[in-house]
Amino acid sequence: MKNWSLGYEMLRIYVRYALWLSHKRIVVTGRHLIPQGKPIIFAANHQNALMDSLAVVCTNKNQSVWLARADIFKSKIARSILNYMKMLPVYRIRDGKDNLSNNEEIFAQVTLLLEMKQTTALFPEAAHSGRRRMLPHKKAIPRIALEAENKNNFGLGLQIVPVGIYYSHYWDLNRTVIVQYGESIEVDKYQKEYAANPQKAMLILRDEIHDRLVPLTMQINSELYYQDYENMRQIAGKSYSDTRQFSKNSILQQFYAENELIKKLESLESNQPEAFHELIEKTREYFSSLSNKGLSDKLIEKAKDASWAGLFVRFSGLVITLPIFIAGFLFNVLPFFIPRNMVRKKVKDLAFMATFNFVIGLLVFPLFYSIETGLLLGITKSWTIAISAFILMPIVGKIAYKLGEFYQCVLQELRFLTGNKSLRKSIKQLVKQRNDLVDLIIARVKF
Numbered sequence: 001m002k003n004w005s006l007g008y009e010m011l012r013i014y015v016r017y018a019l020w021l022s023h024k025r026i027v028v029t030g031r032h033l034i035p036q037g038k039p040i041i042f043a044a045n046h047q048n049a050l051m052d053s054l055a056v057v058c059t060n061k062n063q064s065v066w067l068a069r070a071d072i073f074k075s076k077i078a079r080s081i082l083n084y085m086k087m088l089p090v091y092r093i094r095d096g097k098d099n100l101s102n103n104e105e106i107f108a109q110v111t112l113l114l115e116m117k118q119t120t121a122l123f124p125e126a127a128h129s130g131r132r133r134m135l136p137h138k139k140a141i142p143r144i145a146l147e148a149e150n151k152n153n154f155g156l157g158l159q160i161v162p163v164g165i166y167y168s169h170y171w172d173l174n175r176t177v178i179v180q181y182g183e184s185i186e187v188d189k190y191q192k193e194y195a196a197n198p199q200k201a202m203l204i205l206r207d208e209i210h211d212r213l214v215p216l217t218m219q220i221n222s223e224l225y226y227q228d229y230e231n232m233r234q235i236a237g238k239s240y241s242d243t244r245q246f247s248k249n250s251i252l253q254q255f256y257a258e259n260e261l262i263k264k265l266e267s268l269e270s271n272q273p274e275a276f277h278e279l280i281e282k283t284r285e286y287f288s289s290l291s292n293k294g295l296s297d298k299l300i301e302k303a304k305d306a307s308w309a310g311l312f313v314r315f316s317g318l319v320i321t322l323p324i325f326i327a328g329f330l331f332n333v334l335p336f337f338i339p340r341n342m343v344r345k346k347v348k349d350l351a352f353m354a355t356f357n358f359v360i361g362l363l364v365f366p367l368f369y370s371i372e373t374g375l376l377l378g379i380t381k382s383w384t385i386a387i388s389a390f391i392l393m394p395i396v397g398k399i400a401y402k403l404g405e406f407y408q409c410v411l412q413e414l415r416f417l418t419g420n421k422s423l424r425k426s427i428k429q430l431v432k433q434r435n436d437l438v439d440l441i442i443a444r445v446k447f
Contacts, residue, residue: 030181039114042121044163049355067122130351142202154191159184164216171353236441264445328400335368
C-alpha cells in the first residue's frame with residue numbers, strides 16, 4: 001500500500017476506459033494546482049457513493065490511499081480487495097463506540113504515509129447525500145492533518161487539496177461529470193492555533209475546507225424548496241447561461257451559470273419572498289401540467305423547434321445509422337439490461353445505483369464480450385474478425401446508446417407533428433407556459 005503498484009495502475013487504466021465509455025463527458029479543471037513532491041490529503045464532496053472516489057482516482061496521477069466507511073470491510077474477501085485498491089477503514093459512531101479506538105491505528109498508518117510524501121484521500125462529510133449540497137463536515141481530515149503536522153513539528157509541508165465533483169445526473173448512463181481541483185490549503189499555517197487550542201484549530205480548518213469546496217460544487221441549500229430549485233435550474237439554466245460569460249468550455253459555462261442562478265434565487269427568496277413564491281407556484285403548475293399529460297420537460301423544450309423539414313433530415317440520419325445501432329444493441333443488450341434489472345430490485349438507496357451498475361459492468365461486460373467473441377470465432381473461423389469485434393463491441397455500444405437517445409427525440413418529434421389536434425394544442429400551450437416561466441425567472445433574478 002505504501003509503494004507504487006503496477007497492478008493498481010493497470011486496474012486504473014481499465015476503470016478510466018470504463019468511465020469514458022459510460023459517461024458523455026468528463027471535464028477536469030485545476031490539475032495544475034495539485035502540489036508536486038509534497039504529502040497531500042484530497043478532500044472531495046460526497047454525493048454518489050464509490051463513483052466519487054473513482055472520479056478523483058481517475059483524474060490525477062497519484063495512487064492515493066483512501067479512507068472509507070468501515071462496514072464495507074466486514075468480510076475477508078472484501079477486505080482483501082479493498083486493501084489491494086489502497087483503501088483503509090475508518091470507524092464511525094454507528095459502527096459501535098468500541099470500534100472507534102481502531103481509528104488510532106488507522107490514523108497512525110495514514111500519518112506514516114504522509115511522512116513518506118504519499119497522498120491520501122477521504123470525504124470530509126463522512127457520508128453521501130445524493131443531493132446537490134454538502135452535508136455538515138466532520139473533523140477527520142483536520143484531525144489527521146494537524147496531528148501529523150504536530151508530530152513532525154509542523155515541518156511536514158502537508159497540503160489539503162479540495163476537490164469538487166458534479167454530476168449532471170446521479171445514476172443515468174451517459175451523464176456529464178465535472179471534477180475541479182482547488183487551491184491547496186497549507187496546514188502548517190495553523191501551527192499557532194493548534195498550539196493554543198487543538199480542538200479550535202480543527203474546527204477552523206474544517207470550516208476552511210468547507211468554504212474552499214463550496215465554489216467547486218453545486219449547492220442547493222433549501223430543504224423545503226430543494227426540488228423547486230432543481231426544477232428552476234433545469235428549465236432556466238440554459239437561458240441564464242446565454243446571458244453571462246464564465247468559460248469557453250460549454251460544460252463549465254453551464255455549470256458556473258447554473259451555480260450563479262441558484263445563488264440569485266436564494267437571494268430572491270431572502271429579499272423578495274413574494275416574488276420568489278410566485279416563481280415556486282408557477283414552476284409547480286408547469287411540472288404538474290407535464291405530469292398530468294404524461295409529457296417530459298425535454299419534449300416540451302424541443303417541441304418549439306419541431307418541423308417537417310427538420311424531421312426529414314433527422315429521420316434520414318436515423319435510417320443511415322440504424323445498422324450501427326443494431327450492432328451495438330445486439331452486442332450489449334444482455335450485459336446492459338440483466339445486471340440493471342437485478343440491481344434495481346435490490347438497491348434501496350438510489351445513491352448506490354450508479355456504483356452497483358458500474359462495478360457489475362466492469363465484470364459482466366468483458367464476460368459477455370468474451371462469449372460473443374467465441375461465438376463469432378466459431379461462425380467465421382477468423383481470429384481477425386473475432387478480435388476486431390471484441391475491440392469494437394464496447395465502442396459501438398457507446399455509440400448505440402447515444403443513437404438510442406437520438407432516436408427517442410426523433411420519435412417524440414414525430415409524435416408531436418403527427419399527433420391529434422388535442423395533443424398538439426396541449427404541447428403548444430406547455431411550450432408557451434415554459435417560455436413564460438423561463439422569462440419570468442430570468443427577469444426576477446436580475447433585480
